[in-house]
Amino acid sequence: MLALTVRPGQQGSSSLRQMAEPHPDEGSLLVQSLVVGLCGTDSEIINGEYGETPTGEDFLVLGHENLGRVLEAPSGSGMSVGDLVVGIVRRPDPEPCTACAAGEWDMCRNGRYTEHGIRGLHGLARERWRAEPDAVVRLSPSVGRLGVLLEPTTIVAKAWEQVERIGKRAFWQPGVVAVTGAGPVGLLAALLGVQRGLSVHVFDRVTAGLKPDLVRSLGATYHSDSLPDSGLRADVLMECTGVPEVVVDAMSNGAPAAIVCLTGVSGPGRRLPLDVGDLNRQAVLGNEVIFGSVNANRRHCEQSTCALAAADPNWMSRLITRTVPLHRYPEAFARQPDDVKVVIDIEAAGQ
Structure with missing residues (x-):
């Protein structure tokens, strides 16, 4: 073969x-x-x-x-x-x-x-x-060849599960989600955010074409400016690019008690100027959580089958x-x- x-x-x-x-x-x-x-x-x-x-x-x-x-x-x-x-x-x-x-x-x-x-x-x-x-x-047979999207969906199904588990540490009533990156993982993260009834904002560099249209078709808001320039302060931030500058933006621009999930994998060797003291102060005084998430287990696969069936x-x-x-x-x-x-x-x- x-x-x-x-x-x-x-x-x-x-x-x-x-x-x-x-x-x-x-x-x-x-x-x-x-x-x-x-x-x-x-x-x-x-x-x-x-x-x-x-x-x-x-x-x-x-x-x-x-x-x-x-x-x-x-x-x-x-x-x-x-x-x-x-x-x-x-x-x-x-x-x-x-x-x-x-x-x-x-x-x-x-x-x-x-x-x-x-x-x-x-x-x-x-x-x-x-x-x-x-x-x-x-x-389900009804999913057809769109089932090839199951594996990337499992990545964000796990990410959302972890976000929700962390959120239950205290009173938590999220309303706004920021997703950085409108690639497949970012778009699927946005889909699962919309399915949860949240106000979803997706950030990417392109200004026209398919990606902005896909975001808007979800009922989400598309941004071609940066997260800091937008002034948005989200309760949940899903970082789906792995671009170091964007990672720092996600870590630095959340609402109080924000939960930041990093799903994009960055290449080593990139150095950026970073005020670690300010980042630490913000995270501690804001009760923020920053965590990484990768891969998935069977439970996330089963969650993803439900997400695809509902999409x-x-x-x-x-x-x-x-x-x-x-x-x-x-x-x-x-x-x-x-x-x-x-x-x-x-x-x-x-x-």
Whole structure:
């Protein structure tokens, strides 16, 4: 079968290759890949910045944002042939830490977790793959190919869950949300904020085109100025860019008792002038919380299935701006001005 692969650490090593069919030892479910979504993580792996092969292999199959259809399912598995499923990206340690053993592998304590298409496990940008039933999440047939958006939705579902848990430390009645970045994660964070009945404001640099329209179509407010220049003081701030200057803006411009969630991953080596004393004073005197959030566990996957089912499918479909056949995968990584979410069609590879 055909797979999209890379040699981690080697820039420009991506290629299509034939590989063996998945072995039954890998899981009792056999799944046909339909589409995989791309994000910055995939680009960084292709650029040789990181990535880790499975033990005994010299290549890594890409693809962590995924959607597939069950081809084989054992009786009693809770799955049926034809079900739409998404493989859970992160898997717990071989000898689980306390968090992994409790099913919260997104909060792994010893760093020995694995991740499909990223770290130690082949990804799902291949025609077929296997998994055990507890390693996938089933979607409603009505979601269709929009199910490829489940994995990025899990990131913000976890972020929102953590925000709400922190908020319950004391009296909390949030009204205003600021989301920095109108990429897929930022737009999905905004969606979940709107679904909670909050006043959502999204900040991005572009002044026209699809992103502002997507935000306004949600019933949210779009800003092309900076968070400080806007004068907005939000109760919840979701930072979804990883841009150091924007991270500092989010940390410095919340309302009293604000909760700031950092979901964007910044590259190291960037130095900024920062008044740490003022930032500390503001956080302490304002009872503010700043925390980071990454990845998700099964609970967040299930929350995300509900969020997708409740979303306007027409709005969701506009997030997917390009679908590229597997054999033309380099086109998917060549960024276009109006790109939001680009996906690679795997199903067509075998036709």
